[in-house]
Amino acid sequence: MGLFRNWREHATQTEGEPTDSTSVPPPPPPVPYGNEDKVSAGEQDYTASPDEHPDPADHTDPAATDRQASSAPAGERSIDANAADGSGSATDADGADVSADSADYADAADDSTTDAHSAKVPDSNDDPSKNVDEGDASQADGEPPSNSDEEASEDSSNDDNVALTDPLVGMKISDRYRVEKLLARGGMATVYVAYDERLERPVAVKVMHPHLAEYDNFVERFRREARSAARLIHPSVVTVFDQGTVAGSGYLVMELVNGSNLRTILNEQGALTLDQSLAYIESVLNALAFAHAHGVIHRDIKPENVLVPKEGNVKVADFGLAGAASDVSAATTGSVMGTVAYLAPELVSENEADARSDLFSVGIMLFEMLTGHTPFEELSVYQTVKAHAEQDIPAPSELEPWIPTEVDDFVCSLAARMRSDRPHSAQDALEQLVRIRSQLPESLLERKADVEPAVDSQATDRIKLRGETVALPVTATKSTQSVRIEKQHPKKRRRTPLIIATVITLLIAAGASFTWWWFEYGPGSYITVPNIAGATVEEGQRTLEPLNVQVLVEERYDDVVPESIIIDTRPSGGNQVHKSGVVTLLVSLGVEMVDVPDLTNKPADEIDDLLAGAKLTRGDTTEEFHESVPKGKVISQSPESGEVVKHDTAVNVVISKGREPISVPSVVGLTVDEAQQAIS
Template sequence: MVIDNRYTIDARIARGGMATVYLAHDQRLDRPVALKVMHPYLAESVDFVQRFRREARAAARILHPGVVSVYDQGVIHGQGYLVMELVDGTTLRSLLTAQGTFTVEQALRYTCDVLEALRAAHRVGVIHRDIKPENVLVPTEGTVKVTDFGLARAASEVSMSTTGSMLGTVAYVAPEVASSNTADARTDLYAAGIMLVEMITGRIPWAGESPLQIAHHHVSDDVPLPSAEVDWLPREIDDLVAALTARDPNERLGSAQDAIDATQRVIAAIPDDIAQRRADRPESTMPSTGTKTTAIVVDTLTANLPAQIQTTSQAVVHASGATSAVATEGKGRRRRAPKIIAALIILIIVASLGGWWWWSEYGPGSYLTMPETTGRSTTAVQSDLQAMGLGVVIEEEFSDDVPKGKIITSDPEGGAPVHKRADVRLVSSKGVDMKVVPDVVGQTRQQATTALTDAGLVLGNVAEEYSEDVKSGHVISQKVKAKSSVPHDTSIDIVLSKGREPIGVPKIVGTEASAAKKTLEDLGLVASSSEAFSDTVPEGTIISQEPEAATTLHRGDTVSYVVSKGPELVTVPNVVGKQRDEAISILEAAGLKVEVHNVLGGVFGTSRYTDPDAGTSVRKGSTIALYVV
C-alpha cells in the first residue's frame, strides 16, 4: 500500500494503545521511515483530526537529537498518521525488562538524556504528558530519544470529550493529572522521577496494586524513596527523586533545566563504586498499569514473506504394463492437444494484455516527462500539466528572486519522469514579501523594536538627538514613513530622543547689556532684563544675573539680569527765602546732604542761596552748601 503517493508500507512493526506503527519507505527522499497510523476509534471524534494536526505541528517544532523527529503528517481514510524518524534500537521498557535494573550511573544518564529532550520540548511550549519507558528509545548508538510528543494530549482530549476518562499510564501519572487532568512542564518531571525509581529499583512505586489504588497513592501519598527498596543507595538519590516527584507541583523542581542541573550534581557527587553498582533484580516484573503507547523502534526488522508457490508433480512411471499405458497416454495427449494449444493462446493473450497493462500503468509507459517549470508562468505550467492529464496542486510562497506568478520549484522537477496519474506540486511565487511599516514615533526603543518585529521588519540604525518635545528614550522620527509598503528585509532607521538639551548659563555680569542679550538668545535662552541705578557700575552694563553662571538650564528657560542706569541724579530744589530749618528739610528730602554757611552771623536765619544753584542736576547724596543770612 502507498500512502499519499509517497510512503510505501513495507511491514508492520508494532501496535499500541493509540496507533499501529509500520516500517515504510519515503519514495520522494528515498529513505526508511516509521509511519504511525492512529487507531480508528480516535478518528470517531470530530475534533480529533484538528487536535492531531495541531499537536503534530507543535511536535515538529522540537529540534533536538534526543527527540524523535516528525517529518510529515496527514490523514488517510479519516485516520491521522505521522511520518517519523526510524530509530534502530530498542525501547527503554525492553531494555529494563531484559536487565531488570540499571546501574546507578546508567539510570542517572538515561534520566539526564530524557530531561534534555523535555527541556527542548518545553522551550517551544510542548508538554509530553505520557513519559514512560515505552516512549523512550535506546538507539544502538547515541543518546536515548523520546517519542510521541503531543500525541498523548490529542488522544487524552478525545478520551475526555467522549468518555470522560483520562488516557495515560497510571504508574507515571502526576497527582494534578489524576485529580484534575491539568498538566504543565512539571508533570513531565514527575514521570521522569518515577522512571528513575523504576530504573534503579526495578519496580514502580506501589507495584502489585490495582490501577485505581495506584492513582489514589499518587494523589494522597509521597512517592516511596528508592532507599526503602535498596538500602545502600546514597541520600543524594533520594533527594533527587523527592525533588522530581513532590505531590505539590509548586514544590517540585521548576523546570527541566533545574532538573538537569540537580541530576548532574548527583552524578558528580556519587562515588564510582556506587555509580557502577546495580540493585538485585526484583522477583516479579512490573505489572501492566495502563494504556501503553508502542514506541517507534525496530528491534528486529521483519519483512513480509513472499507467498509460497507449491508445485505437485503427478507424473508416475509404472514398471509393468508399459505398452498399454503409453498407448492410452498417447491417445489422451492427442485429444488434449487442441485444448492445450487454445489454453496457450489464451495464456499468451492474457500475458500480453497483462504485460501491456503493467507497462502502461506501472512500467515505463506509465511515466511522462515533466515540462520545464522553474521561472515559467504558473498559468502556463498548469495548462501544460493538465493537458498531459496530470493533477496539479499549487502552493504559494514569497520569493525575493522569482517574480510574482512564476514557478519557484516543482515536485517532480522539470524534465524528471512523473507517473501519468500523479499530482504535481507547484510552488508559485507571490513575489517579494511586502510589509507595512508601523508608526513608531513616540514609542520607546523596545516598543518600536516589538512593533517592527510584529510587522515582519527589523530595526535599523538608531541615532540620538536632543528634543524639546519628545521625552528621553522615545522615538523622534523614523526614516521610512509609517504605512509605507516595503520589502520584508528592509531595516527601519529611527532617531531616539536624548531629552531636552542641557545649556550652561554664561557669565554676563560686567558685560554690555545688548551683547549679553545676544549671547543668551543664541544659546536658546530667554533674556529678561531690568534696570537699576548704580554709583559703581557704568550705565548699560550688567550689574547682576539670575541664575548664576555655570547653572544648567534647557532651551526656552529664562535668565534674568539687571542693567545699570548709572548714578541716580536729583535737581537741587529752590530754597531761597526759606528759613534755615525748612530749607534743610527740603534739601534732605531731595536726597541731598546740607552744609550750612552763616553769612553775617546768620542772624535772621533766612536762606540766601545754594551752591550749586537751584535747578542744577547733581548725584543723589551730593553735599549742597546752604548760605543763610
C-alpha cells in the first residue's frame, strides 16, 4: 500500500494546479521486483536474477521516480501520438486492437476505438457490445489517457503529460523490454509499445491490472493460459513471445501488428463485401482450428480481437485470456466475462465452453460483417442473453435479401442455439466455407450491404458513447455555481420562455424520431411469419400477401412431403421478419428419382464413384467365373441400366473372376494314345 500511495502522490498534480479529471487514472506501477516467472515462445525459459532489476528504492521514492523520468530519453517517456516509432498494432486489455501506426485505442467494454492523431472515438451505439460482467462494463475501458474533446494538437500535449506520470513509460521490464509508449487501458490490463533490447525488435507489452493478482486462481490460470498461447505459432494467431510477473502483476509480451482491428474497419465502412467477409472469417477459422487442435479455446471472439494487418494474414489475438478472467469473475461475482453480442448461450447459462462456443461467436461476427448489425442489437444486455438462449438468429438475408441461401445456412449453423447443431469443429466449418466461397459468382462476392458507417473517418471530434462513463472536469462545479448566481439576474428570466419552447420542440422532434425508428427499425418494424407448412404454393402466397414482404420460392426434393406442397418457410412460422425482409417458401419437388447408370464391363474399383454420382449406393456384390468378361469387371447389375429408381437405391452387382481354371491330369509315363485318352 505504501508503494501505491507514493505513486499516487507522485502522479497527482501540485496543489493549486487544475486537475485534469478527464484523464483516466494510470495504473499502479508494475515495477520489476525480485524474481519473475516467465515463459518464452521460441526461446529457453528465462528467470531474471535480482541483479537484473533496478533498485526497488528508486520506485518507492516519488523524487526518485521524477529523477528517473526526467533522465530518460524523450522517446522513452513521451506518449507522442504522432511518433513514428513502434508502428504497429497490439490488443488492448480485453482483446481490442490498438494500432501504433494509426494510434487506435480499442475500447473493450464499449467496442470502440480512438485515434490519438485525431482524438476521435467512433460512435458505437451497439448495445450488444456491453459486457455481461456489469462491474467491468461500467468502466470506460481501452480509452486513451485523456478524454479531452479539444483539437488533436491539444490532445498531443495532454498525451505528453500523461507519459510523464505513467510510471512504466521510459522504464525497462526484466532488464530487457524498454517501454516506449502507452497504447491503451482496459478493464483487465494496460498495453504499451516496447522495444525488446535483447532481440532488437518492437513488441507490445500487456500488463494486467494489480487487483487481479489478489486472486490466486487468476494468477495461476493466467500463467497456464499464457504458456498455452505461446505454443500457438500460426500465421493467423498473434504470437505471444514472453510472460512474467512484475510487482505482482502478470504481463505478456506479444507480437506488434502493423494495422487496425476489425471493429475499426466496421465502424468506418458499415459492412464488408461478401468476399471480404468470407476471406476474413476463413483466416479466423484457420486460427481457431489450429488453436482447438492444441487444446486452446478463445472464449471471446469479437471484432476487437481480429487484427487486420496492412500486409499478410488476418490475425486473432488474446487466446485464453478471457478464460482466465472468467475464472475470477465467476468466483467473485457469479458472472462471466465476454461481450454479450457474441457470447454463446452455454457460456452464460453454464459457464462452460468448448470449440463450438467459439464458432457461435464467429457466426455472430460474420452476420455483422455482412449486414452491419448484430442480430439483437436493439435489445438490452439481459434481453440479448435471453434471446440467444431462446431464439434462433434471423438469417442475414432478412436484412439483405441478396445474400445467398448457402451463406444464410452457414451463418445460422455457426450461431445455432444448441451446440449439437453447430459444425463439429472449426476445421469442418472452414471446409464448408471454402466450398461455399468457391461456388459463388464474382458479381455476388463483390456485393455489400448499404449501411451507414458508424464513424466519419475524416472527423476529428470525439463522439460520446452511449452508456460511456465520462469524467467531468473539476471546473464543472464552478460553472454550475456561476450559472446559479446568474439565474438571480432579471435578464436571465427573460430567457425562460425561449428555453421552454426549445425543450418542447426537442421533445416533439425526439418523439417523432422515436416513432419513426420504432416502425422502421425497432420492434414495430417486425412482423410474425405465419405457419404455412403443408399448404400449396398458391395458398402460402395468398397468406403472405397482406404482410407486404418479399416472397421467394425455393424447391427441393423431399421423401415425405408431396410435390408442390410447402415443406417449411425461412424464417419458420412463429419467428419474426422485418417488414421489408424476405420470406422463402421451401417447396417440395416430391421424391427424387434417378436413372441407373450402365455398370457392365466397368472395373470394380470405379463402381462406387459411378453410383455416388448418380445418387445411388452399392448393394450386394458377388463374384462369378466368366468366359468373356475379364477378371475384376462387372458381369451384370440389378436394377439394370436405364431404369428409373428412387435416390439412394442399392444396386447389386456381379463381378467376374475371369475364366474358370481347368484341371490337367498328369500324363508323365503314358504313351501318346494313353495321354490323349486321359486328357479327353
